[in-house]
Amino acid sequence: MILIVGNNHDDVLYYESKLRNKTEEKLYKRFPFVTGTLFSQKVGVVYGIYTNYVSSMIVSEIIKNNHVVLVINVGRCQSLQGDIKVGDVAISRQVYLGEVSLLDVENSLLGQVPGFPQYHLCDHYALEMMNDCFNRVASKQFSHVCSFISLERYINKDSDLDDINLNNMFFGQTKNIVFDNNSGGISLACTIHDVPMVSVKIVESYIGEPRTLNGYVNILKKYSELGKAVTACIGEISRNEVIMGK
């Protein structure tokens, strides 16, 4: 199964609408989980997943009970002003846990959960495939391969990032960085279960700027382009490749 994870229903509506032979259930009576097929590939869609805590728990649960071969995290994110514009698409190269700071624990780095790597590399092949699909299918959308920094908040002011920021330097990088709130948890779950993952999100706003209804609506309009590319990628995977895991 390929699992698609989103914050809210809007994030996953496109994929849900494309599924055939759908079945629906609610995990823990809270989290809608729809399964079906897309291009003969079994696909699961779950939403209502906010924060890394929840994403880690739910994704882990789904992986345990289903043979998940790839997790695709979709939705919205925030970027730094400048290189990645609002409306552009960010595809994850690696994911950092921006709220983790256990430096007092021996041998731990900033952002590192002890026993885990400092950052989680997303699946290279899925990343390339996704990039390629974007270039082919979603021609109006600009896509960037980025580092995702996952926090438990929307960043409404720059000072929210003081712990991990020095003059706009984050984990050794100054550009191609976006911020979201659930990639980190998904990457942890995938690391434990050795399942590849990739995040593909639209930039909703810049950090330090408030989210607006207008902005949100504009993003929704772009969801179909994002959806086309992601489904094209799923189609490629189901047609060509035997997914063998990391």
Add this chain to the structure above:
Amino acid sequence: MAKKNKNERTYSIHKSTKRLRLIYIIVAFAILAAIIAFAVLSFITKDRIYTALLLGSFVVFVLMTIVFGYVLFNQSYTSLFTDLIDNTRENYQKISNMQQKLNKYENNQITELRSLNSQVDEINDIFSNTVMLSTGHLYDNLKLDYLSPDDKHAITIDSFLSHYKGFILANEVYRNALVYFTYDVNDDEDFLSGEDYLALYKVIILNFPGEGVLAAKDTKRHGFIVFIPKFDSLRVLYNGLETVCKYATVSKQVAGGLEVKPLKAAAVVYPYSDMEDLMSDLRYAMRQNKDINIYTPDRLNKENMELYHTSMNLNNIAKLFEMIAKANISVDDTNSSKVEYHKALRGLANHLGFEHVGMITLDTIKEEYFVDYEWSKNEGEHVFKEVNVVADELVDLIKQEADYDNTLAFSNRLNVNKDLGRLFDIYGLRSGFIFLVKTDSGQVTGIIYYLNKTKDMTLTAYDKESLVVFSAYVADFFRRIYTENEIHTAQRRYKSILRLTDFNVYSVDSDTYELTELSDGLIDAFGNYKHGQKCYEKLYGLEAPCEDCPLLKNVKKTSMIGKREYITSTILNRKKEQYPTLLMSPVESKGESAVLNRYDPQLFIHSFYGFNEEMERVLQSKTRGYVLFVSVDNADSLLKEYGEEGYQTRLRYFFRNYRRDKKYGDGEIYLFRPDTFAFIFPEDGRVDILDRVEKIYSIAKTKYDEKAINEISLNCTYFAFEYPQDYHSASEFFHSVNLFIKDNYKLFNQENFILADSGYVRLASREQFILSLLDNAIKTESLSLKYLPEVRSANNKIVGAEVLLRLTDKFRNAVLSPYEFIPVASKHGKIGTITEYLINRVGEIYQKYGISAFKVAGLKSLSLNVDIPYFEDESFLSRIDQLINKYHFPKGFLRFEFGERDIANNFELIKALSKKITNLDIYLTADNYTGAFISIDKLKQVGFKIVKLSRNLIMDLANDGTKINGVKSIMQDIKEYDMSYCIVGLETKLQYQLLSEIDKDFLVEGYYFYQPMDIDELLSRLKLMVA
């Protein structure tokens, strides 16, 4: 998720030859069967057809065998053996030179070679972390041929030359010298006897008695080659060599009288010369023909950073210190000096394997730490450069954690405390070394850092100490720059204030009244003083001290400079001084002060009043020269964009930059009009003025605000007036100038230079001017070609010619050097056009005269000078290929000449290009060769066939016949490598005679034979040769 492996296709040479063999066997079997069948049928039926078929089959069989044999041979030899042999030979050479990066085999598609390549990778991995250390047993493991069992210094020459690398390995952590002691004796002379050699040997060992010194008699070079390990300093080595030379002079009674042969010493030092270059550098040192010559080449260039980490020898670090010691460092030219230090920092970082190196400096005004310099191994990946400002928090924490020697080293991220670690994580740092530059009070004013983002790194004590010493050296320099800058700033302000206020100062020796200092205003008015000149002579025109001298009489003195009155006093002195300073204060008269101020207070240049006074003086003095006027054509737009203050600031910036130019910034600047300024250049001629204009143009284009994307620069018209001509007064002169401006306004606003007297007009920008010349020449197909014949010296036969592109500057009556106009052509995308034009012209000539004139007369080649910019256009070679095919040049007819420096600076690139060039049947020639920058061995490696010796090698032959030995040596070396040489610049009979004694028949270019000629003359000379 694993992707299907779409690996590059490989084939096994073994399998493919097996396949071929199988096909051959099957086909051969079939033919043999046919032969037998035809034979039987022929025998039975006696039919001739079967006999014919039998014969035919037999012929087919033989032909097939030949073809298969050829294909097999070609496949294996061409693709396999050449690669195997050449590459393996190179790799063995590298290992013997203790170099790290071995080459891989090219034919990676052959399975067997691919597996060899993976072994090469393994060896490279091991070598990259390997350092060669001495076994400490001196030469025990070397099989040396000692001349006597009791003497551990004297060995045979063959043994020496075979094992000298081993000597160095045995002493690799020290500096070691290879020295040739030689007498200047002709080869056929029997000047030196066995006793002379013995005496020399004794002197050498007496002065260099240390353990490990080895000496070998070299009768071919009439001297000894000596290995001196572990010497202390170059000065000590030099003293030793000097002593040997002093005591080893040989004098003999010959038929003409007493002949004295002094001893000469030429030395090279490892590791300043790389292992592979030692012998060629030593030969070069000998060729320099000095009495005592310790040659330490400086081969650090932009392509050559590899030099410092391709060796497994720790001693390579010494090269970087040597490089800094020899670099042209000056606090007066901080920019160039900084470049030298940055180069050295890069070299050290590269050598030790750091990914990033840089310097952070404290901006004392903004109180911020900013990145002054940063280099990263991978372009685009930086540490601090992208944010530019470094957080104070980081600097404070580093300072807290640093050792007593102001350094912080961390081999991996976990070896720092958590607070600093958090910040390192934000910057993504894994390992590194940091050196703090501090003031005496402990304030951190700078940081030198060597960092890694992707790997851990453990530094040995040796590495760490090298970094500490090196960084301290660099830090000291930058501290000095900082102090000097402060002093210069203070000095500049003081001088500016004096100018603006028209105060003047001068200092004298209180006993002798000799001047020791004059301020700028007094220099303007009276000229600079000579050492020993008295103040009363220079400033007051007297022959004895002034009666009202403030120093003598303790009164204030009144005097005039021009029309202005000054009062001189000793007000600046606080106590009795040996060299008191006297202050000349202007006396203010109402209404006049502003007009009579010689200095414009807004622009810091001389005022119009000053200009007027100066022109009066200059015209009366009857000296000659030029006044250059610079009219700012876009003054209005500058005023509109930047306001009055902004405009004046830009003008001041322009004047300041002009004055800072060491070569051209010597003229005084005067205000003529608010938008027109004048420069007075005494003794200049019209060509000098043009040189100045080109320089001033480029200064005018310097951006004031480097960060401003659309800054408006000064657009000026430059026009020059010669003086004195017929001008009798300044007012007459100014009237002419005003008239000129009025009459020639149409020539303004185009950035022209106009020579007022002759009416000559051209673009002020040198680059634009050259471009216009080029464009015109290409458009009218009038790019001038000259041919400089290459001649065989024995019979004057022209066997080749160098094609010279000529672009003439008619104003200067000079031919532009290709080194100047080729880069301009390259910058504007005209290189391809020029070269194609050249080859087309050559091709047309070859088509017309190739058989009739060239081939018959024996003209075998035409050479073209090429530069690296040519090859930056990737399609260049393919266009050349097309042209070659079009004109069907024979193999080797076309030759490309590269200058020695170009080859050395772009060695790897040329090596990569050489195969492509030779595949086009174009031969490679090394031009302007001296041996200083690259060895003959390396030229051979790359595929150069011919070496043209620099004209400098034979230039002084007429005056100094002893230089012939140097030339002889290089000619012999070239021959030993199976290459040809060509002597360039042969101009006199004496040079010819001296060179003929070495070689009766050599290839030569020079005015003694022919000067550059056009094609018609070349053809007529060729015809004469045939006739």
